[in-house]
Amino acid sequence: MSRLLELLKIKYPIIQAPMAGGMTTTSLVSAVSNGGGLGNIGAGYMTANDLRVQIRDVKATTANPFGINLFVPEHVQYNESLADDSFTYMKPFRKQLELKEEVVRHYDSNFEDQLQVILEEGASVCSFTFGLPNKGVIEALHQNGTVVIGTATTVVEAQEIERLGLDAIVVQGSEAGGHRGNFLHQTDHSLIGLMSLVPQVADNVTIPVIAAGGIMDGRGVSAAMCLGAQGAQMGTAFLTCTESGANEVYKKAVLEANEDELILTKAFSGKFARGINNYFIEQMNLYDKELPPYPIQNTLTKGLRKEAGKQSNSDFMSLWSGQSPRLSRAISAQQLIEQVMDEMNNILM
Amino acid sequence: MSRLLELLKIKYPIIQAPMAGGMTTTSLVSAVSNGGGLGNIGAGYMTANDLRVQIRDVKATTANPFGINLFVPEHVQYNESLADDSFTYMKPFRKQLELKEEVVRHYDSNFEDQLQVILEEGASVCSFTFGLPNKGVIEALHQNGTVVIGTATTVVEAQEIERLGLDAIVVQGSEAGGHRGNFLHQTDHSLIGLMSLVPQVADNVTIPVIAAGGIMDGRGVSAAMCLGAQGAQMGTAFLTCTESGANEVYKKAVLEANEDELILTKAFSGKFARGINNYFIEQMNLYDKELPPYPIQNTLTKGLRKEAGKQSNSDFMSLWSGQSPRLSRAISAQQLIEQVMDEMNNILM
Numbered sequence: 264m265s266r267l268l269e270l271l272k273i274k275y276p277i278i279q280a281p282m283a284g285g286m287t288t289t290s291l292v293s294a295v296s297n298g299g300g301l302g303n304i305g306a307g308y309m310t311a312n313d314l315r316v317q318i319r320d321v322k323a324t325t326a327n328p329f330g331i332n333l334f335v336p337e338h339v340q341y342n343e344s345l346a347d348d349s350f351t352y353m354k355p356f357r358k359q360l361e362l363k364e365e366v367v368r369h370y371d372s373n374f375e376d377q378l379q380v381i382l383e384e385g386a387s388v389c390s391f392t393f394g395l396p397n398k399g400v401i402e403a404l405h406q407n408g409t410v411v412i413g414t415a416t417t418v419v420e421a422q423e424i425e426r427l428g429l430d431a432i433v434v435q436g437s438e439a440g441g442h443r444g445n446f447l448h449q450t451d452h453s454l455i456g457l458m459s460l461v462p463q464v465a466d467n468v469t470i471p472v473i474a475a476g477g478i479m480d481g482r483g484v485s486a487a488m489c490l491g492a493q494g495a496q497m498g499t500a501f502l503t504c505t506e507s508g509a510n511e512v513y514k515k516a517v518l519e520a521n522e523d524e525l526i527l528t529k530a531f532s533g534k535f536a537r538g539i540n541n542y543f544i545e546q547m548n549l550y551d552k553e554l555p556p557y558p559i560q561n562t563l564t565k566g567l568r569k570e571a572g573k574q575s576n577s578d579f580m581s582l583w584s585g586q587s588p589r590l591s592r593a594i595s596a597q598q599l600i601e602q603v604m605d606e607m608n609n610i611l612m
Numbered sequence: 613m614s615r616l617l618e619l620l621k622i623k624y625p626i627i628q629a630p631m632a633g634g635m636t637t638t639s640l641v642s643a644v645s646n647g648g649g650l651g652n653i654g655a656g657y658m659t660a661n662d663l664r665v666q667i668r669d670v671k672a673t674t675a676n677p678f679g680i681n682l683f684v685p686e687h688v689q690y691n692e693s694l695a696d697d698s699f700t701y702m703k704p705f706r707k708q709l710e711l712k713e714e715v716v717r718h719y720d721s722n723f724e725d726q727l728q729v730i731l732e733e734g735a736s737v738c739s740f741t742f743g744l745p746n747k748g749v750i751e752a753l754h755q756n757g758t759v760v761i762g763t764a765t766t767v768v769e770a771q772e773i774e775r776l777g778l779d780a781i782v783v784q785g786s787e788a789g790g791h792r793g794n795f796l797h798q799t800d801h802s803l804i805g806l807m808s809l810v811p812q813v814a815d816n817v818t819i820p821v822i823a824a825g826g827i828m829d830g831r832g833v834s835a836a837m838c839l840g841a842q843g844a845q846m847g848t849a850f851l852t853c854t855e856s857g858a859n860e861v862y863k864k865a866v867l868e869a870n871e872d873e874l875i876l877t878k879a880f881s882g883k884f885a886r887g888i889n890n891y892f893i894e895q896m897n898l899y900d901k902e903l904p905p906y907p908i909q910n911t912l913t914k915g916l917r918k919e920a921g922k923q924s925n926s927d928f929m930s931l932w933s934g935q936s937p938r939l940s941r942a943i944s945a946q947q948l949i950e951q952v953m954d955e956m957n958n959i960l961m
Contacts, residue, residue: 417872418938437786438805452872456787456805458835459826459935463871466938477808486807486835489959522812523766523801586808589767589815610838611960 267471267493270410270430271388272328274299275604276484278433278473279596280498281332281390282441282583283307289317291506293324294596299604301388307334311376318384330388330412331381335446336372337393337557345555349563352550356543356579362570370562382407390414390433393534394446401428412473414444416453421464421472423447431471433496434464438477440499440525440585442536450527450535457487465491479590481606488611499585500603504596512575513582520588531568531581533560539582543567616820616842619759619779620737621677623648624953625833627782627822628945629847630681630739631790631932632656638666640855642673643945648953650737656683660725667733679737679761680730684795685721686742686906694904698912701899705892705928711919719911731756739763739782742883743795750777761822763793765802770813770821772796780820782845783813787826789848789874789934791885799876799884806839814840828939830955837960848934849952853945861924862931869937880917880930882909888931892916 268276279295281287281303292302304321306314314331321329350366378396381389382403389404390412396404404411405428413424414433421432435444436457445453461474474487475496484495501507503514516539526540530547534557538544547554554560564581571579592599617625626649630636633654641651653670655663663680670678699715727745730738731752738753739761745753753760754777762773763782770781784793785806794802810823823836824845833844850856852863865888875889879896883906887893896903903909913930920928941948 418870419872436805436807437803438808448872451875454786454803455871455935456785456807456826458785458806458823458832459787459871462829462831463936463938474807477805480811482811482839483807485838489834489838490831521767522804522808523768523797526800586804587812589812 265471265493267431267473270471271301273301275600276488276494277301277600277603278494278496279303279501280475280496281305281330282498282502283332283334285508286502288506288508289320289324291501291504291508291596292321292329294506295501295600296325296327296329298597298600300600301328301330303330303332303388303390306331306377307392309373309377311373311380314377315380315384318380318386328387330390331386332390332392333374333377335391335394335396336374339556339559341555341559345553346559346563349550349554349560352547353564353567356546356567360567360570360574360576360579362566364566364570366566367562368559370558381409385409388412392442392444395424395427395429398427415464416443416445417448417455418463418467420445420447420453421468425468425470429470431473432464432468433473433475434460434492436460436474436476438586439475440537441583442532442534458490461487461490461492477585477587479587481603481608481610483587484603484607485610499588499591500599501596502584503591503593504599505594506596510572510575510580512577513580514593516577516582517584517588518591518593520584522586522589525584525586525588529554529560531561531564533557536581536583537585539584539588541580541582542578614820614842616780616822619820620650622650624949625837625843626650626949626952627843627845628652628850629824629845630654630679631847631851632681632683634857635851637855637857638669638673640850640853640857640945641670641678643855644850644949645674645676645678647946647949649949650677650679652679652681652737652739655680655726656741658722658726660722660729663726664729664733667729667735677736679739680735681739681741682723682726684740684743684745685723688905688908690904690908694902695908695912698899698903698909701896702913702916705916709916709919709923709925709928711915713915713919715915716911717908719907730758734758737761741791741793744773744776744778747776764813765792765794765809766797766804767812767816769794769796769802770817774817774819778819780822781813781817782822782824783809783841785809785823785825787935788824789886790932791881791883806836810836810839810841826934826936828936830952830957830959832936833952833956834959848937848940849948850945851933852940852942853948854943855945859921859924859929861926862929863942865926865931866933866937867940867942869933871935871938874933874935874937878903878909880910880913882906885930885932886934888933888937890929890931891927
């Protein structure tokens, strides 16, 4: 049994990525944890109260360990006129969707309140993206018996995670869908494929490494283990599962996408993220360098994305996906775990 | 024994990448082929006569199969003023290196003559980059008993290679050093990590797949096999070997580089390639969108690169490398092959 499996107290080296924005329903998280992997609540955008409710729901439906992921707030400096301009660019889209609702420009981080809930309710695992919590937070979580995991996109970021005393590292390859987790490097210096990133990180840290990005099946999990990872985190693979909260239009888009349709864009949030190319990205990329930073642009596009989802209009939805959409399957999370483990055992026997 | 090993008549699934520009000396190619892998002459920039001489030299030093790689010429349309401007940007660098030699702006493809030499001299393997040869060329090579290999960066490119009747596909991941091999896609749609690219290609073609990009050791070769490849092509790993023709300053730069220093740039050639960031790239990237296309920019920078090499000035050299420089070793090619196979056998036993 690997150190990671011991640490996380799980049976299989399969971690369901904590996709934020409603994907990680209680039924998905519980199905993964009940199936022998680690389910994860993507709590980045959740209110403290919603998080408390979901933690209790998950605990009611699985006795196995599960995790919670938080976004570490970043200091944001920007010119208010960038937000004005961005709003202007998006006016025609709002009209097209007949969106009347006022744009919310104000942004409050829920981070401190979310942390308080996690300390009060207790959780097996707490992972962080976009940065690292301070020493005090890490100690408080450890005292509560919570395993603390960081997200790295380079060797230096991984070393910083180990130096601060975290217990494991999610190593995000350039293949990954959704937001880039870089926090010490600029994105263009941290888009490193897993084939390169995993062994270089594994050689330079002593805590367990979890590979993330483009892993969808037993071939990917086996490859990650060969490279030096002790586990694989899969997002897109769980996104199209029955239990995932992704919009059906979104699931269909991923199931039908090809690997050459995935692009990096700041259009939806002001931070680079990988998703399926669509009308909104194409239009907003014209203003690529003029958009306000994350989380401002994210707040500005929120109403638009929500309304597009309601209308099942994929032109304006953020269709985050890793680079392996051809490998996605429309099955249950338990079936996915079973099939992946079968495939892996056939390869690594 | 895999179909690839049968096809190439080699012992180990290790292919030395055909790095162009003087890296693939006869002693490197022969050492790899004598060591049980497939040595490759990177003939892209060679004159027909130099290629003929090297083919004879390699044959005199190994009885085992070896390959030759050619660049398929592309139709180039550009505005002459772009070349004028690019020359102007580089004037201060020429002054700094005290480079008096006239800039050669004229470009002739040696492709037809190179092919003729390969048909006359005979070779076990001929691979192509930047595009595909026509049916007649493929047939002539096949009639000569030469295995024909194409380079793909997406599933569609791989399918095109199979459709044209080639025998195997080098699948180039985003991790790869040197020039991008895309020929049907724009670069930004074809930067796909091997973790994603190999299984998606393997599911959609029937001919053998060779993984290329960031693979440096037994972990990488094992991972490539798990993903569905039958062999691994390694460039940077052989670049720092004793027998490689790379300038010592270049070897040292790779041996000391970190994964976050590798960037994609058009600065040296007009075509995207991955290398270690340096002064020339930083300066020329200011004019990124205004440079003439490949091979024009490549021709314009040739004298500069050559003189920088003579002066061991790495500020102006193209320091191509994949994303795994931390894994590079300064050993002989035979030692590298032995160590990689040992590492692989320890993992996949």
